[in-house]
Amino acid sequence: MPWFVWLFAAAALGAAEFLTLTLVFGLLAGAALVAAVVAGMGVGLFGQLVALGAAAAAGLLVVRPIALRQMAQGPLTREGSDALIGKRAEVVQEVTATRGLVKLSGEEWSARALDESLVIPVGALVDVMEIEGATAIVHPRELLP
Structure with a gap:
């Protein structure tokens, strides 16, 4: 056998x-x-x-x-808060290095500026660079390289 x-x-x-x-x-x-x-x-x-x-x-x-x-290869689709990275958001409350508020994917998120020297005014469009907990780290669209 x-x-x-x-x-x-x-x-x-x-x-x-x-x-x-x-x-x-x-x-x-x-x-x-x-x-x-x-x-x-x-x-x-x-x-x-x-x-x-x-x-x-x-x-x-x-x-x-x-x-x-x-x-x-990484996953083809990002899920959860990772899916928000790279999205566009609108500033609802002035964003500084320590605080702010943006409207992101239909929801309001706490936010802070990627560049600590920037103050981003209400109404500005920003890109979400990363997510830390429940805070979106954002950068103004016109300043991106």
């Missing part, structure tokens, strides 16, 4: 992947499963090794680089 040996190897490699999270052992576990299927169909040891090698090579040379590239 060589297929059972391949299944045992796949389980051991899967456990190793669970502990390391490298995507290497998991792909090798998948290759061992392919070898188990080939062994279950009655193919000899040489055919099993060829199937193992082909599946491992495909996984490590094709699948792993694609998976790593996808994991390295």
